[in-house]
Amino acid sequence: MIRFFTTIGGFLLGSLLLAFLTILTFNPSFFAKLALKDFAKGIASPSTNSLDKFLDDSVIDPLLENPETLTDLGLHDLDWLTNHNEKMNDYSVEKAEDDHKKFLEYYSKLNTFDESALSDRTKLNLEVAKFSAEIEKMGFENFRYHMGPFIQFYGTHVYFVNFLTDTHKLETEKDAEDYIKRTNAVPKAIDQLMVFEKRRADAGIYSPRFVYEKSFLQVQALVETTAEEHPLYVSFKDGIEKIEINDDEKIELLAELSDAIENFKTSYGKLKDLIEENMLNAREYDGVWSLPNGEDYYQHRLKIFTTTNLTADEIHNLGMELVDEIQSEIKSILANEGYDINRPLEDIFVELNEDPRFLFEDSDEGRQAILDEYTRINEETYEILPDYFNELPQAKVVVKRIPIFSEQSAAGGYYQGSSLDGSRPAAWYANLYDIGATQTFGMPALSFHEAVPGHHLQIALNQENKNQTLWNKFGYTTSAFTEGWALYAERLAIEAGLVTDPYDMIGSLQSELFRAVRLVVDTGIHSKRWTREEAIKYMMDNAGQVKSAAESEIERYIVWPAQATSYMVGRIKILELREKAKNALGNRFDIKDFHSVVLMNGVLPLTVLEKLIDDYIANNS
Template identity: 40%
Template sequence: MKRFFKWIGTGLLVVVLLGGSFAAHEWYADKPFYFNNFLNREMVKVAFDSPETLTSLGFLESVGIKGHNSELDDASPEKGEALFDKARGIRQVIVDYDNEDLSKDELLSKKITLYLLDYLIGNEPFQYHTYPVNQLFGVQNGFPSFMQGQHQINDATDVENYLSRLGAVDEKFAQVLEGLKLREEKGIIPPQFVITRVLDEMNGFVASPLNENILYSSLKEKMADIETLSQEQQDEFLAKAEARINDDVNRAYQLFIDYFTTLQAKAGNDHGYWHLPDGDKVYANALRFFTTTDMTADEIHNIGLKEVARIQGEMMTILEGEGYDVTLGFTKAMDALAADPSHYYEDNDAGREQILKDYQTILDEIEEGMSEVFRIRPEAGMEVVRIPEFKEKTAPGAYYQQPAIDGSRPGRFFANLYDIKATPKYSMRTLAYHEGIPGHHFQIALAMEMEGMPFIRKMSPFTAYTEGWALYSEYLAWEMGFQDNPLDNLGRLQAELFRAVRLVVDTGIHQKRWTREEAIDYMASNTGMALSDVTSEIERYIVMPGQATSYKVGMLKILELREKAKTALGDKFDLRDFHDVVLKNGAVPLAILEELIDAYIQEKQV
């Protein structure tokens, strides 16, 4: 609990839980005395209205509060629509706080919060322009992952709560289905391939033997570590879990299977958002949100083309130096590199286990060298784990999961080991730096641990900043000498090329009306990536328009601002100072990041 109070940055919740007239005022007043109290209070209310969020945050359990772990979130359309009224109310109160009464940091919090609220409110007309059940995410794979990765099992009460959630899953699926039908009425129907992927995933989940079902095997594995549970108790709990999986869970999945089977006849093969009602407006809105800029799709597309050409040129120089024939062009040279078996691990369990160990070694190594360029680092540890096998076929190559607030769970770098050839040895350092240290783990865990920062700034979803930082971290690690092997540097450049290609294909699909196949062909021809990775990536961009452009846009901005600071400060420039400014304010829109760097420059020049 102590770590949560430090993380949330206020004693307000402590006082509320203990009682007190001042605390009561701050909790119930339309406008609390202290601005940060208002921001934190509203975010705490949002968290307390989401049982799944409370489970993920993991702070109430340490004081014996576990009731929320028996419930699932309300996923009904009515709940989602009420969010907009809530947002307008919060915005009005924020505006009522006079800027002259706020500190410098509170003014920053006000600006960031208004940015988020204005986007949310402005997006209300397009709230159903999404595919909430798709091959990457959705309740159909999110629920099993949540139960396996977030729901802790430490005693019999935790098991009872687990079983309760299994019994509630059919209601949640029914709520999601209401939203899917509303989208269908509005003409928001996912492309054919999305429905095919989702049906394959759900049919496979339902058909899998009980001992391979992650909802069953995860519970069994977690209970085995609890000394206070006898084998007889465990068997009884497992029997109940089996019954609920066969009844409530499978009924929920069958509801979706039946719906998507029927919907398939209405789905087409136009893949870009341009084909949806108001699709051009929705895509422009998505680009504004994910890049936090006013760049147009054409501007982003052209930047991508230029960066692709530049990075490929650098890669060809390395390939030639390593003895590869570059006379036949980039694709052939990369194919020759990919065909060399020495770059891959054994395609078996032992090989995959070795990948995880080597990732951890890479991260342990770079962590030792961080003091040269960082003054701060997170208290939370980090571990490397495999993406659950039931969903790795359509999952991304890797992703990061933030640590629990109370320290019960470290940050986690999830690695996709489905296709062994998608993990060449020369690409591992770059991926580890991006997802782990000094990438996502440094930035996200540090923000969570920052004292005095409002809750909303610890969790703000500015992808251009967070992914831009992670991509910048790959470049920084190379500058520091951690990728001095030419092929490791080639892996870094290939990863950067991948993000540059994203600028081209995302705008190509949603603005220039490229087909899925055209986008796959462009990415495969210009990255040298495994076809399995290329296919899943392009399919990701189709269901998440705009998001993929944020990485490269964010990285370019951070590098631009670093160069701006170096030029302005000369000998006074210290990279550690720059990183402090970038990291100590949490995730921010890129325009606000520039304001922060300008203020830092001005302060240093005095």
């Protein structure tokens, strides 16, 4: 009897081992899901053959082919299976075409699910998935070459360096070896993207001249910098000091990296030549209206970034109205502070921007003082969060400087979420290139937007939400929601009493005015055929932007059409829905519960968010 069961047991054990090896060999997504469940701090488990499983698989399968995202998410324990930490993504046009074929299969299957058999939550997911899929299908099939990879605003040539220096971790000798392999892999990625850029040229699609000029300077700097002074080398040298390896091994690793950087520089030299060649054919006009099917393309972009059917004219007119309203609020405060508001507002803005009371010393110490002040504001803001939110993220956020080599053309600030395993903290990056562009009165609003209760609160809560599936967490995003929330958070901070100084209030209103002006200039450039110079002047005259900041912003809107409209459109919708809920529920309205509905259901198109708020109202009436 014992021997019989031992034999059967051995057979069962062998079968299980064979099954395990089969999964290991042919189904790495099994391990990816396990790793994601572990790292994502809990994920709702979909039932077999459900819509949720289908949507989760639609996230997992591309993820396994995206080594950079695997690293960014902090899935380091998966590396033994995928070796992703030594690889860069496949940027070839062939890969993009193959991905689109797979997407069409996904798109076809998505439309076979019977809505009547779904729960309310899965119906919601299906609606969002269909919305996203329709947009993706239209974009690839009609506007594939309308945007280029080598733009001055965080183009891939800059991203590759930032990815290696900021995202690729250096904790072990293998990490260091993988860093070198990845540096050696960048030239192939650049070659692939150059093929795409040539396809754009074959289609007669070029960028404006300033895009080539600024990208050329960025690439040139990375080519002409010596290996030992290169950001890839400096970051690596600092990183391996913390690794327990002997000095001879460190010297050998640095020598290998130096060789890799030379290959990197050779590749970037070819890219520099291509950019210089394309500069000769730069398009005359800045707006996408000048591209093939440009008007349809811009409406498509507005759909992506606002998730609405608002037209360019409607958004432009909305922006003009808001500019007038917010400027009136600012003038009222200025009058109370003794300013002559009969003067042009732009002159007062210039005066405020140059007032030494609100500026930092143009030095390393002054820049550190800015980072310290942002940290103080962030810590103070954390104290009021329990009064407005039922849920708070465990992950914290730190303030960093935008890397020096890319800050000249970067935005004023941006947020990067933490890795899923927590090894890389969430951070928001402040632009300290032109120290005169950072006034003390503008700092609270920017901190509220990028950290808490803005981007960090929303993104970290979504990342840590145990009731969300993989697809809820990673399958869809839109800045109408994420940026709309962050701009709403600025207003919430005012309501919470965090802005008491009149000049800080002016700074907060300037931030709102800035987003209202964006509605005007983005649609002005891409629909109403404004020039770059006209848009820069409008922003300086109406938003109080110094010239360097206005130029950087307008150039960003030119290469990233419609994205700038998402902030104010999203914020208006969230405020509108909050007012709707307050009016319907009266004393039963709880702002914490309202925020839970908005934040704990993933990133949503605004139309879907409105349905959720309607359900919240109905369930609490």
